[in-house]
Amino acid sequence: MSMFRSKKMDIGSFLNIHVIRDHTKRKVYAQFEPERQALRHIIRNTTLPARTRAEAQLQLTQMHCYTRPTQIRGRCLMGGKGRGIFRDFKLSRYNFRMQALEGNLPGVRKASW
Amino acid sequence: MAVPRARLLSLMKAQCEIFSTTYNPDGIRMGNKILRQRLRGPSLAKYYPPKGPSLNELLKDFKHLELEGVNEEFEDWQEHIAGFVSTRATMGF
Amino acid sequence: MATTISRSSILQPLRQTLTRPVARQPRSAFIASASRSKASIAKPNQTTPASVPSDEALTVPFPMRHEVHPEEPAIRLPRSVQSLYLQPLRREANYGVPTCDLQLRSYSVPNLEFFCDFALRAAYYLNLPAFGPVPLPKIKERWTVPKSHFIFKKSQENFERITRRRLIQIRDGHAESVQIWLAFLQKHAYYGIGMKANVWEYSKLGVGKEMEGQGQAMQEVIEDKMKLLGRDKTEGTVQKVQELLESERFRIQG
Numbered sequence: 301m302s303m304f305r306s307k308k309m310d311i312g313s314f315l316n317i318h319v320i321r322d323h324t325k326r327k328v329y330a331q332f333e334p335e336r337q338a339l340r341h342i343i344r345n346t347t348l349p350a351r352t353r354a355e356a357q358l359q360l361t362q363m364h365c366y367t368r369p370t371q372i373r374g375r376c377l378m379g380g381k382g383r384g385i386f387r388d389f390k391l392s393r394y395n396f397r398m399q400a401l402e403g404n405l406p407g408v409r410k411a412s413w
Numbered sequence: 414m415a416v417p418r419a420r421l422l423s424l425m426k427a428q429c430e431i432f433s434t435t436y437n438p439d440g441i442r443m444g445n446k447i448l449r450q451r452l453r454g455p456s457l458a459k460y461y462p463p464k465g466p467s468l469n470e471l472l473k474d475f476k477h478l479e480l481e482g483v484n485e486e487f488e489d490w491q492e493h494i495a496g497f498v499s500t501r502a503t504m505g506f
Numbered sequence: 507m508a509t510t511i512s513r514s515s516i517l518q519p520l521r522q523t524l525t526r527p528v529a530r531q532p533r534s535a536f537i538a539s540a541s542r543s544k545a546s547i548a549k550p551n552q553t554t555p556a557s558v559p560s561d562e563a564l565t566v567p568f569p570m571r572h573e574v575h576p577e578e579p580a581i582r583l584p585r586s587v588q589s590l591y592l593q594p595l596r597r598e599a600n601y602g603v604p605t606c607d608l609q610l611r612s613y614s615v616p617n618l619e620f621f622c623d624f625a626l627r628a629a630y631y632l633n634l635p636a637f638g639p640v641p642l643p644k645i646k647e648r649w650t651v652p653k654s655h656f657i658f659k660k661s662q663e664n665f666e667r668i669t670r671r672r673l674i675q676i677r678d679g680h681a682e683s684v685q686i687w688l689a690f691l692q693k694h695a696y697y698g699i700g701m702k703a704n705v706w707e708y709s710k711l712g713v714g715k716e717m718e719g720q721g722q723a724m725q726e727v728i729e730d731k732m733k734l735l736g737r738d739k740t741e742g743t744v745q746k747v748q749e750l751l752e753s754e755r756f757r758i759q760g
Binding site for chain 3: 333334335337338339341342348352355356359386388393394396397400405406407408409410411412
Binding site: 323 | 441443444450457458461465
C-alpha cells in the first residue's frame with residue numbers, strides 16, 4: 301500500500317514493483333511487531349478475562365495486512381523473482397548459477413562426486 | 414523413596430525465584446512464550462541492501478580534498494538540453 | 507634474506523663482531539629438529555621446553571651454505587627468523603584446564619593453515635599453551651540447479667561450498683592474556699577466515715558479591731554494548747501489553 305511506502309527509494313538492489321512492495325511490507329512488519337506480539341500474548345493468556353481476550357482477537361484481525369509476517373516473501377536481489385530463491389544467497393536459482401559460475405560467490409564451486 | 418509433592422513444589426518455587434522465571438505449577442497457559450520470543454522485525458527489514466551514495470554526492474563529498482571527477486551521464490544530459498534549446502531558438506519558437 | 511648474493515662479502519665485516527661460536531653441523535641435525543611435528547603435543551617428553559631452543563636446534567635450513575663456501579663458518583640468522591622455518595613452538599600446560607576454544611573457518615585450506623600457524627606462534631609468545639590445530643569435520647553445502655528453463659529439468663548442475671574448520675585450544679591460559687591473544691588475532695585477521703572463540707574463566711569463590719559491587723558501575727558500559735548485540739530485546743512486547751491493557755478499549759470491557 302502506497303501509504304506505507306517510503307517517499308524516497310532506500311534500497312540499492314534490483315528494483316521492481318514487487319521488490320518495493322516486499323520491502324515496504326518488511327518495514328511495516330518491523331514497525332508493528334511489538335503490537336502484534338502483545339495482542340498475541342493477550343489472546344493466549346488464559347488468566348485474563350475472556351472479553352479482553354476476545355477484544356484482542358478482534359484488534360489483531362483488524363490490523364492491516366501489511367503488518368503480517370506471512371506477507372513477506374524472499375525475493376531475488378538481482379532479478380526480483382519471487383520463486384526458487386536460495387536463502388543463503390538471496391538469489392534466484394538462475395542468478396545463483398550465473399554468479400557461481402563467474403566466481404562471485406566465495407567458496408562456491410562446481411561439484412562432482 | 415518418593416518425595417512429597419509439596420517439597421518438590423517448594424523447590425520449584427525457589428528455582429523460579431533464583432532464575433527469575435514464572436512459577437506456574439499447574440501449567441496454566443499464560444502466553445509467556447510469546448513474551449520470550451525475540452523480535453524478528455529488524456532482521457527481516459534488513460533483507461534488501463541499503464542504497465549507496467550517488468556519483469554526484471560522492472563528487473561533492475570529495476571536493477574539499479581537491480579530488481575531482483566527471484559525471485558523464487549528467488554532462489551528457491546537460492549537453493542534450495543545451496542542444497535542444499539552441500535548435501528551438503534557431504527554429505524561432 | 508640474502509641467499510645467493512655473495513654472502514661472504516656481506517658477512518665479512520660482521521664476522522669479527524660475532525663472538526658466539528658458530529654452529530657448523532651436518533644437515534641431519536636440522537632435519538632432526540625440523541621433524542618436531544604437530545603430533546609431538548601428544549607426547550609430553552618430546553615437547554620443547556618453554557625456553558628458547560638451543561643453538562643446534564635452530565640452524566638455518568640452507569644446505570647451500572655449506573656447499574658454496576665450505577671453508578666459511580656458517581652464520582646463523584636471528585632466532586626469530588630461524589624459527590619461522592620450523593614448526594611453531596609450544597608451551598607446556600601444567601594442569602590442562604581448557605580456557606579458550608578458537609574455531610577458524612575458511613573455504614580455502616592454504617589460508618587456513620597459514621593462519622593457524624600464525625595463531626600458534628602468537629600463543630607461544632604470549633606464554634599460552636596452545637593445542638591443535640585439530641581439523642574438525644568439513645561442512646559441505648550442496649545446491650542443485652536446473653541449467654535452464656523449467657521444462658529442461660533433466661539437465662542440472664551441482665554446486666558445493668566446503669567450509670573447513672580448525673580448532674585451537676588454549677589450556678591454562680590467564681584470562682587476560684587469552685583476551686590479548688584474541689584481540690591480536692582479530693587485529694591481524696587474514697582474508698577469507700572467520701574466527702569464533704569460546705572463552706571460559708575461572709575465579710575464586712565469592713565472585714557473586716564482587717560482581718554485584720561492580721554491577722552498578724558497569725551498568726552504563728553494558729547497556730552501550732547490549733545495544734550492539736544481536737539479541738533483540740522483547741521489552742517492546744511487554745510494554746505494549748501493558749499499554750494495550752490500560753488502553754480505553756480494553757478498560758471499558760474489563
